[in-house]
Amino acid sequence: MDNANQPNNSNQLQIELSPEVAEGIYANLAIITHSSAEVVMDFIRVLPGVPKANVKSRIVLAPEHAKRLLLALQDNIAKYEKAFGTINLPGAPAPQGGRTATPFGVPEGKA
Numbered sequence: 384m385d386n387a388n389q390p391n392n393s394n395q396l397q398i399e400l401s402p403e404v405a406e407g408i409y410a411n412l413a414i415i416t417h418s419s420a421e422v423v424m425d426f427i428r429v430l431p432g433v434p435k436a437n438v439k440s441r442i443v444l445a446p447e448h449a450k451r452l453l454l455a456l457q458d459n460i461a462k463y464e465k466a467f468g469t470i471n472l473p474g475a476p477a478p479q480g481g482r483t484a485t486p487f488g489v490p491e492g493k494a
Contacts, residue, residue, distance in 0.1 A: 423442070
C-alpha cells in the first residue's frame with residue numbers, strides 16, 4: 384500500500400530543533416526552587432576567578448512534570464551506568480534510600 388496517499392496522524396507531535404538550541408548551553412551549577420504550583424530550575428555557568436555568574440537558562444515546570452523529569456533522568460543515568468560504568472561523585476556520601484543527590488555538588492537548598 385502506498386503511504387503517500389494515507390492521511391498524516393494528526394496526533395503525532397513534530398519537534399523542531401533550531402541550530403542555536405542544538406548547540407546547547409553549558410552549565411556547571413543548578414539552583415532548584417519550588418512553590419506549590421511550580422518547580423524552577425536555574426542553570427548557571429560559574430567560571431574560576433570570576434565573582435559573578437549569570438543564569439544561562441531557566442526552566443519552569445509543573446510539579447508533575449518535574450517528577451516525570453526526575454524519573455526520566457534516573458532511568459537514563461541507570462542506562463548510562465550500565466553501559467559505561469558507575470558515575471563517581473568525589474566527596475559525595477553514599478546514596479540513601481529515597482533521596483536523590485544534590486545536583487552539581489551544591490549544598491542542599493531550602494525553598
